[in-house]
Amino acid sequence: MSQLQSFLDNSENKALDEIHRKKIIKAVTSYDQTVIGMKSEQFKDWAHSREVAGKIKQATLDRLPDYLEEFESKIQARGAQVLWAEDAQAARSFIDEIIARHKVKQVVKSKSMTTEEIDLNEHLEEQDIEVFESDLGELIVQLAGEKPYHIVTPAMHKSKEEIAELFNEKLNSDPDSTAEELTMTARAFLRNAYVTSQIGITGANFLIADEGAVVMIENEGNGRLSMACPPVHVVVAGIEKMLPRLRDLPLFLPLLSTSGTGQEVTCYNSIIKGPKGEEEVDGPEHMYVILLDNGRSELFQDEEFQQALRCIRCGACLNACPVYRTIGGHSYDTTYQGPIGSVITPHLRDLASFGHLAQASSLCGACTDVCPVKIDLHHLLLENRWRSKKAGLSGIKWELILKIWAWVFKSRSRLNGMSKFIQLTQGLVRMLMPKSLREKVPRRAKKSFGELWKERQQ
Numbered sequence: 001m002s003q004l005q006s007f008l009d010n011s012e013n014k015a016l017d018e019i020h021r022k023k024i025i026k027a028v029t030s031y032d033q034t035v036i037g038m039k040s041e042q043f044k045d046w047a048h049s050r051e052v053a054g055k056i057k058q059a060t061l062d063r064l065p066d067y068l069e070e071f072e073s074k075i076q077a078r079g080a081q082v083l084w085a086e087d088a089q090a091a092r093s094f095i096d097e098i099i100a101r102h103k104v105k106q107v108v109k110s111k112s113m114t115t116e117e118i119d120l121n122e123h124l125e126e127q128d129i130e131v132f133e134s135d136l137g138e139l140i141v142q143l144a145g146e147k148p149y150h151i152v153t154p155a156m157h158k159s160k161e162e163i164a165e166l167f168n169e170k171l172n173s174d175p176d177s178t179a180e181e182l183t184m185t186a187r188a189f190l191r192n193a194y195v196t197s198q199i200g201i202t203g204a205n206f207l208i209a210d211e212g213a214v215v216m217i218e219n220e221g222n223g224r225l226s227m228a229c230p231p232v233h234v235v236v237a238g239i240e241k242m243l244p245r246l247r248d249l250p251l252f253l254p255l256l257s258t259s260g261t262g263q264e265v266t267c268y269n270s271i272i273k274g275p276k277g278e279e280e281v282d283g284p285e286h287m288y289v290i291l292l293d294n295g296r297s298e299l300f301q302d303e304e305f306q307q308a309l310r311c312i313r314c315g316a317c318l319n320a321c322p323v324y325r326t327i328g329g330h331s332y333d334t335t336y337q338g339p340i341g342s343v344i345t346p347h348l349r350d351l352a353s354f355g356h357l358a359q360a361s362s363l364c365g366a367c368t369d370v371c372p373v374k375i376d377l378h379h380l381l382l383e384n385r386w387r388s389k390k391a392g393l394s395g396i397k398w399e400l401i402l403k404i405w406a407w408v409f410k411s412r413s414r415l416n417g418m419s420k421f422i423q424l425t426q427g428l429v430r431m432l433m434p435k436s437l438r439e440k441v442p443r444r445a446k447k448s449f450g451e452l453w454k455e456r457q458q
């Protein structure tokens, strides 16, 4: 089945699944309430803060090669090794080499969308390497054999009852466990993995050029344990995670926490500058930072799309999107879902397979409004539509429909005529339609907006 067809099928199923929609609406409503309050409480001028953040990220992109080199030389001077991965295959090969060098049998991981992007878990498991996802949400989806549903909250689609059932089946916990008891079950299950794993793999929220540092933020302490307990720490980070200076963090940490989860700041914020130093008693003996390109250079060189590399993966555009709220994260079948996923995936993967995602938008602009680094998401979605069309991917039927639509909408009298024609013929057309289609196609309203308006004026 094509990507498009599977997207349409999955979206339809999810949109019609009322239980699923209730769970998502509950999660997003609680997110909205927390975030709106936190924005006004924490930021004197939210609009100004995102303006500044967008400019800093854009200025970073303007000099990205220099900052990457500065980061590399500084962190290497403290004993870490930087590896440049052109694509997912190269990143996996680097990890294979590290695994062979350090005789790894078990890995503990903290939440990292970049490792999702390179299908790392599947790759490691194929080699009989045991992988422990240590973030609670990631552990839930790993045990359920699923992919993350959301870039910030991977198990957003699961109710407490579903998690209790899953933990009962996989971890032998009480099926009536409370949320606290479920957390304690996960904690007990993972504790040992931190000390028995030979490698801890993490992502990075930011890379700091002037300090040569990796910044990792989280709420559970699992990232810090994954990084500090095993003798080897591997960071997999996209090249766009760069910030020029340590002094940019006082803006970006609260900005990301507020937009991501409605927090003032996340509970654990680690700044990692290399492996364990001579005078330090704990921490990893070896540290590798894999800088992943995987299509980002293509975005970087694209005048229109370079701004998409400003993204700090806060997930706010997903929560704001009426389409995401209706069809959920799994329907996209991509690492990055929602508006930002629909913008970048056709470039990181391919336009022919993922260009249709740009249609999964009402173009209402809610995503652009909430983005803390001011990415013009809905215009980039339009641009993706245009590029699909230019590449001849829209299909003759769709092209023809659009041509007729444009011709009709260019003239008031043609539009009125078309409207009348639909009104007169809809009964017959509906009769000829298969039942399944008839149920989906809405009836034309008895009166158009124009007619109602005229009546009202009179």
Ligand code: SF4
Pocket (backbone or CB within 6 Å): 259, 310, 311, 312, 313, 314, 315, 316, 317, 318, 340, 367, 370, 371, 372, 373, 374, 375, 377
């Ligand atoms: S595009 Fe903006 S809103 Fe969406 S995840 Fe990235 S930073 Fe957040």
